[in-house]
Amino acid sequence: MIEEALVSRVLGEALRTGGDFAEVFVEDKRSSSGRLDDGKIEELGSGRDRGAGIRVVVGETTGFAHTADLSEAGLLAAAEAAAAAARGGGGGVRTVELTRVDTSSQPVGERPEEVAKATKVELLQRADEVARGQGGAIRQVSASYGDSRRRILVANSDGLLAADDQTRTLFVVGVVASGDAGMQTGRRSVGHTMGFELFDRYQVEDLAREAAEQALTKLRARPAPSGALPVVIGSGGGGVLFHEACGHGLEADHIQKNVSVFAGRVGQQVASPLVTIVDDGTIANEWGTFAIDDEGTPAQRNVLIEDGILTDYMWDQLRARKEGRALSGNGRRQSYKHLPMVRMTNTVLTNGSSTPEEIVADTPNGVYVSHLGGGQVNTATGDFVFGMTEAYLIEDGKITEPLREGNLIGNGPKVLEMIDAVGNDFQMGPPGTCGKDGQGVPVGDGVPTLRVTSLTVGGTAA
Template structure:
């Protein structure tokens, strides 16, 4: 973005009475190679470019976007957004636009790739070996393995962010994610499971993932569950496994802790700052600064530096995740949590890397404390109502706990409850912390996030069965 063009946009916005004007220019190159049934099924690559313009009137947001970067088109976009306000602003005292200047020495550049191997240079062929090795490893486990799918996806995004307060930020973000899914059948039923790690960086990250290990983990899990019986549901204690088990906290508690929910009074945590919402063993964090982690970013999509935000500390609700508008409306500090899928969306408060922090208990001690219950070793997907915290999540890998020991595998289990009611029932938190990559969808689109936790014990939760 030429700063001289940016000034014209700011002047147009201020002339329309806007308190704040922001320009978000983005170019993203993405590519993916996918395998299914022992052959390459998909090979895609594309580049998307556009500019989003945001006007703020207090906390009211007007947003539009275009792929035309000409000065004429961008000024017209501003006037179209502000239609109906321009005449009022013209007659208002002191509404004339002030001059804007961008000093080159104040420009912030965040080109943080280091040894980044750019996929635009390496091309798609580098992915093929990974895909075929995963397929071979999974099929070698058993004749019951019916299908193997695998993919490697990359993206490289360049962003220029300017606003009427003088910010001029340029940054690049690269991400890589792999996916392996394995389906097994016994002739009458089919089950599928997957692993999908990801990280912030380029193709140097591919060496960190063993396709054989990922495929074997998936294959062995799905074979165990294929031979398992169905669980008998009811209220019971549950020990939840580490890593992707954190998806329940993300969905049922994380979204209601975003100011986007709080400012709409659509959260069970409204007005609860400083109150105990969990036991002292519970601490929860949202951290955008973790080096190389999938959901990390140095600056958020408003240009605010990200931070490590302690949401819950020893059971006490400390703060919310906030963006510019949410912070103003709710009355909290900005936490660098403004995110958007692309230039097509206005930013709102969103999670980054959200997790329950490690505690002091061991998995063995948790299992030993349960007479009859469920060990949910790995969670799958589910649904949640952020306004109420009500959730329903499937257990991908589960085992009966009987007399303090892990016993036979069971399938068909779902965990049902409300996030704010379950948190006080977390009585033990483990030391075996892990994280898992995911993609979160909300009002500002789909963004990369990380969920995580150590193993935890929930004293009582409703378990649904077949």
């Protein structure tokens, strides 16, 4: 996106007045989106954002500047501004020789930017038609499409020069049904790090039908029970619980600030021996997958908890340098306008040996959760509240009646200890956007079917 010689000069300018570390991050992102609501195309647009962020570190101080001007003058001015913010003296000129790191981006079969807008609109219309065709109780259908192509270049004063080309495609269907139980909703989404060939793998008609069926099923749902109960979480649908309730507590910035319940516990038993949790940015085509993170580190598979033992945390450049640790590929940023921080990629709980049928049959009474919605987590304590967007009663070892939406309330570290069954049916869940300190990045999560011996269900049944 910019010449290698210019990158080297910018790094030299960033270090001219003294600095321990300097970095140039260049981004060129194109995107398009469309939204249908109530049978009408409400939005159809595209955009482009390109620029560079420059970071200079002096001791414990970080200076950062960003610019949309990718000319030599613009980049040098940003480098000078970042250096001024971090200046610690020293003077002199430092020449940085860059060594390109070979990376392999996710292959793209059909570039979304080469697909006609009319074709994308047709996807929205087909989803609307199929969802409405599931019954007269369907009152509202919304569908949205999005794609992006993000090209990045990262260079730093250690001599690193790396690049990545990331294409992501997303489709979401939301349905509202109305009946005696009031208004009920259904939602399905699919998104992968790939091009328009996503729709060779997934049919929007299937997503629309499943979203409508979810909403219609909830019309005949009974109120969720309340109190402490065994909870079985279905494959794929419960990964967000572990992302939020445990994953954030394993990010090194929270560890160094001592605001995580997992601080200082490497080598200790923190979960059931059935639990192995991995953060993996290399899983082919998943939503949180990339070739390099936003600091130029190759994506990696990082085992965080193995057989219940805490083995490591997730690291970014600055915190790994400070602790003398190896980089884990978890330095991520929303755009060139933001500083990188420690973030998850695809966070998963790996397979066990039980079948999902065995787990349910071995649960006399409880709640089966197919899909979890949004929630809130206190990373310092691990306490969480999550919404159940699709759940069923378990009676006599069988999944029976659907339940209206309620909450799951618990504590992340305790949940890890109370997992007493893990299935062999691992699936990734729907694509997500993780928010942290005002930045959002694409992430994935996944789980097999599993059982927690006791969680508080916040239902409305007496």
